[in-house]
Amino acid sequence: MINLNSKNGNQYHLLDFANLNERGLMPLKKAIELNGVEIAKVSPAGTARRKDGVAMRTFGLKFMDEQEVSVQVNETGDVSAINLNKKAVPYIGAKNLSELAKVIASAIQVNSVAFAKSLARKLARAEKPQGGQAKKPGVKSNAQRLAEQSERIDAAKASIVTAQQFYAEREQSAVATKKQIESAQTELKSEQARNRQLKGELESLQGQHHDE
Known part of the structure; x- marks a missing residue:
């Protein structure tokens, strides 16, 4: 290559x-x-x-x-x-x-929030009650939480970029800024892990709904 x-x-x-x-x-x-x-x-x-x-x-x-x-x-x-x-x-x-x-990466990042919101809307519409069936309460809320989680991930990424720019401009405070970057990266990993968890919960709820 x-x-x-x-x-x-x-x-x-x-x-x-x-x-x-x-x-x-x-x-x-x-x-x-x-x-x-x-x-x-x-x-x-x-x-x-x-x-x-x-x-x-x-x-x-x-x-x-x-x-x-x-x-x-x-x-x-x-x-x-x-x-x-x-x-x-x-x-x-x-x-x-x-x-x-x-x-490729930029295309994914730029479209991430819009895609998550679109996915959440589709899932919410798919799970609307039909024929008098009782509404499944957890599905829509989890879809919304998934979209919100994606927004927090983007915010964490933006924090990393901001911290890195500050680090370049303020070399004299490099130690403190490095800790800020590491903290933002830790937050990003945590949010991504939570995002995967929410997706798993959402898929589980959908599976339970279809089984019923």
């Missing part, structure tokens, strides 16, 4: 077309997670298909907040399209693996 291809005088990062699987995509996975988003699952690319005479394969990435990214790769190794939750992500090429990872 370190080759480059020349297009119109520019250098673009290439992926290994023959190894778009979990092992081959591990460097990309690690690079994305360095940007602060966690990948829950890597879906290997399937059989190549041809479009306008060019063979292409598509692999998928599922993130901890349930967002999904699909990446289309041409037989030359060029990334030709990136989609987030089935919608195209603006992409004009990346000169290295780090830039490609940043494009």
